[in-house]
Amino acid sequence: MGAPDSDMEDIAQDVFLVVRRKLPRFHEGNLPGWLYRIAEYRMRNYRRLAWFKNLFSRGQSLDTIEPAAVGLTPAMTLEQKEDQQAISRILARMSEKRRETLILFEVEGYSGQEIAALQGVPVKTVWTRLHHARKDLVSMVADLRRQRRQEVGNS
Amino acid sequence: MTMRLRDMQGLDDPDMAEATRLLRILAPSAPTQAFANRLYARIHARRASRLRLAGAGVFVCVLLASTAILSATVAHRWLPSAVKAPSPPAVAPPASPHPTRPAAAHTPAAPVQETGFAATAAAALAPSALSPNPRASRSTGYGPSRRRLAGAAESQTHAVSSDSEASTEARVAAAPPQEGALVLAALRTLRRERSPERAGILIDLYLGSFPRGVLVEEALAIGMEAALSGGDASSATRLATRYLQQYPNGRFAKLARKASSDSKP
Numbered sequence: 001m002g003a004p005d006s007d008m009e010d011i012a013q014d015v016f017l018v019v020r021r022k023l024p025r026f027h028e029g030n031l032p033g034w035l036y037r038i039a040e041y042r043m044r045n046y047r048r049l050a051w052f053k054n055l056f057s058r059g060q061s062l063d064t065i066e067p068a069a070v071g072l073t074p075a076m077t078l079e080q081k082e083d084q085q086a087i088s089r090i091l092a093r094m095s096e097k098r099r100e101t102l103i104l105f106e107v108e109g110y111s112g113q114e115i116a117a118l119q120g121v122p123v124k125t126v127w128t129r130l131h132h133a134r135k136d137l138v139s140m141v142a143d144l145r146r147q148r149r150q151e152v153g154n155s
Numbered sequence: 156m157t158m159r160l161r162d163m164q165g166l167d168d169p170d171m172a173e174a175t176r177l178l179r180i181l182a183p184s185a186p187t188q189a190f191a192n193r194l195y196a197r198i199h200a201r202r203a204s205r206l207r208l209a210g211a212g213v214f215v216c217v218l219l220a221s222t223a224i225l226s227a228t229v230a231h232r233w234l235p236s237a238v239k240a241p242s243p244p245a246v247a248p249p250a251s252p253h254p255t256r257p258a259a260a261h262t263p264a265a266p267v268q269e270t271g272f273a274a275t276a277a278a279a280l281a282p283s284a285l286s287p288n289p290r291a292s293r294s295t296g297y298g299p300s301r302r303r304l305a306g307a308a309e310s311q312t313h314a315v316s317s318d319s320e321a322s323t324e325a326r327v328a329a330a331p332p333q334e335g336a337l338v339l340a341a342l343r344t345l346r347r348e349r350s351p352e353r354a355g356i357l358i359d360l361y362l363g364s365f366p367r368g369v370l371v372e373e374a375l376a377i378g379m380e381a382a383l384s385g386g387d388a389s390s391a392t393r394l395a396t397r398y399l400q401q402y403p404n405g406r407f408a409k410l411a412r413k414a415s416s417d418s419k420p
Contacts, residue, residue, distance in 0.1 A: 009197070137178075
């Protein structure tokens, strides 16, 4: 859902605390969808809090402080970090529904039916969201490439 | 079936290829066993901290309740007695020992009961039973002028009051009920009602009824003060002489000497 690795454990912990608190109220139904809904709400709260946090910390993120991967040169590490920041920014600019559908399908490997069950929507809606998400992704990647070319040309 | 972008190879569109490359950077979230262990540990720690917090809250509540109960108990038992019935001040031991004087100054104040004796004395002291100037009729004549005696009594009254009023009251309260009631009535009559004649009658009544009473010394002092206030020089001299004979080094010896000297013509 686009959470940074540094906060993933905190968010997962909060999700499971909510699950533990609300489990007695859960009866027969769509358990994956119920879990997904809790995680979605928790992520929404996290983003709101992150917005306030960035307001006061000037957008600095702990994700930029990560150990270099083994076997990579400093240039490769820097490039990898830039790519991670770029894809994170692109995903952050997407709408929530499209981003979640894209990540669930492209990254997590869920099928269209599974995503439909999780999100509680028809399968066609999933494909529609995925289609628009891909278009957004390609468009923003094109903008990114154009911007990089301009930076290279200027330098 | 829709293919995933990350599985596509050899894409012609460079933007699509770049998007595919960027998507491959993102790894699927596969929670490891260590991640699950950390998660369980943190959830358990959070639960334990909540239990500790609840325990601390219960402890604080119990502590506050105990403090409140203790404060209420202390306030209920001690404060009313401290406010309503202050303990009498400490009494200095008498300068001259008296054989019949009990060392009861430090005993708690006994309530003065209106006995039959005291009632009789009160009846005798009723305004109708008193002559306009009873002591003047009993006295055999005046030495100095009334004004002079009154001035001396005024100055001596303060001396008596400041020196041993507290101890006198304490001893009166500690005396047997009948004696204490009579002397206390005389003291109140003299101080509050400002009636030295009636106080003198009460003192005479006491000295006649209890010639060896435990409050003879105080009764003599009150009688001297009453006589000086009322301008009865002969009574003042008589009481002063008796006091100095019985208590030459008593607490009120100074008063007795001054009363004796001021009464002389």
